[in-house]
Amino acid sequence: MHVTGPAALVARLRAAGCVFAEDEARLLAGTAATPAALEELTTRRVAGEPLEHLLGTVEFAGLPVAVGPGVFVPRxxxxxxxxxxxxxxxxxxxxxxxxxxxxxxxxxxxxxxxxxxxxxxxxxxxxxxxxxxxxxxxxxxxxxxxxxxxxxxxxxxxxxxxxxxxxxxxxxxxxxxxxxxxxxxxxxxxxxxxxxxxxxxxxxxxxxxxxxxxxxxxxxxxxxxxxxxxxxxxxxxxxxxxxxxxxxxxxxxxxxxxxxxxxxxxx
Structure with a gap:
């Protein structure tokens, strides 16, 4: 288990090149139901998976749109x-x-x-x-x-x-x-x-x-x-x-x- 707190999570995301590491950390923490789930999401994000695929949603034109692995994320x-x-x-x-x-x-x-x-x-x-x-x-x-x-x-x-x-x-x-x-x-x-x-x-x-x-x-x-x-x-x-x-x-x-x-x- 690598994630030990908000600061550590932000640091891992920033080290992986996530420009908006603080925002991503907040979103990932809000999505994960358990510490183990948060660790899994963080590991996948650090490995390069799109944040939207991990969250299961993206906001588009002011609306929540469901997305997931393997699908194009609307820009x-x-x-x-x-x-x-x-x-x-x-x-x-x-x-x-x-x-x-x-x-x-x-x-x-x-x-x-x-x-x-x-x-x-x-x-x-x-x-x-x-x-x-x-x-x-x-x-x-x-x-x-x-x-x-x-x-x-x-x-x-x-x-x-x-x-x-x-x-x-x-x-x-x-x-x-x-x-x-x-x-x-x-x-x-x-x-x-x-x-x-x-x-x-x-x-x-x-x-x-x-x-x-x-x-x-x-x-x-x-x-x-x-x-x-x-x-x-x-x-x-x-x-x-x-x-x-x-x-x-x-x-x-x-x-x-x-x-x-x-x-x-x-x-």
Whole structure:
């Protein structure tokens, strides 16, 4: 048993490189039911496991989101994507909107959307089987339906042409840059949630190609990428026949790109 008190716990976490060691010590101590459990959590954290996996939850857009080992931890910067999706859902005229979250992971964006807006339907999909139980845990209580499978192949056919808000936090790290990610991400999150191919946009190309068939007239696709990827993605979306707009980048360069389907065929 190594943990002997709060000061010792903080010292171990700081020595392991935890920048916010005091905060992490408080959270770990509050999660552990016994000294033995605290020692186990501390040992795992010092070994590099994400704090959120150990706590079983992360705050996203002001909401507690359940997460655990093997699942992608939603980043705080993605709250901007969720906020844009909320605004898009609120702009749907005359009825409750239908929303879909692709590459949903634990379903954090869908949870934020459905909490803020009364939806007619919420569907979420992910190709990673490990993510599905967490997504169902987060979205099931609010009526969300989670599907396992590859992008649109996972969705029920009755959604084609009916989706008002299609949001996807798809992987956009270029394969060559994966080695630059923090060990917490590289070693403890699924590669499918991180690796976006040579330029980081492989999955976005597939999402763009299918979006016109699934969006309702006037429907909107929303994705998150890095600022330097916006010009290429804009061209990809335009070739798919969508009307594209890049929102102002966040401080770290993260940019939400929206692409809309025309309201009528002649638009």
């Amino acid at each position: 705080q910067r993605t709250a901007a994507l969720a906020a844009r999706a909320v605004a898009a859902a609120r702009a749907v005229p005359g009825r409750r909107p239908v929303a879909v979250e692709l590459c949903c992971g634990c379903g954090a964006v869908g949870l934020a959307l459905a909490t803020a807006v009364e939806l007619a339907e919420l569907h979420a999909a992910d190709v990673d089987p490990a993510a599905l139980p967490w997504a169902r845990r987060n979205l099931g209580p609010i009526g969300g339906v989670v599907h396992g499978g590859d992008l649109y192949d996972a969705l029920p056919g009755q959604l084609r042409g009916r989706v008002d808000v299609l949001v996807a936090n798809a992987p956009y790290v270029p394969t060559g840059a994966l080695g630059l990610l923090p060990p917490e991400a590289r070693l403890h999150e699924p590669r499918t949630a991180l690796d976006g191919g040579d330029d980081g946009l492989d999955v976005h190309r597939r999402i763009a190609a299918g979006a016109p068939a699934w969006l309702a007239p006037g429907g909107l696709l929303l994705v998150e990428v890095g600022r330097d990827q916006v010009p290429v993605l804009t061209a990809v979306l335009a070739r798919a026949g969508l009307r594209v707009r890049a929102c102002p980048p966040e401080e770290d360069g993260t940019t939400v790109v929206t692409a809309g389907r025309a309201t009528t065929p002649g638009d």
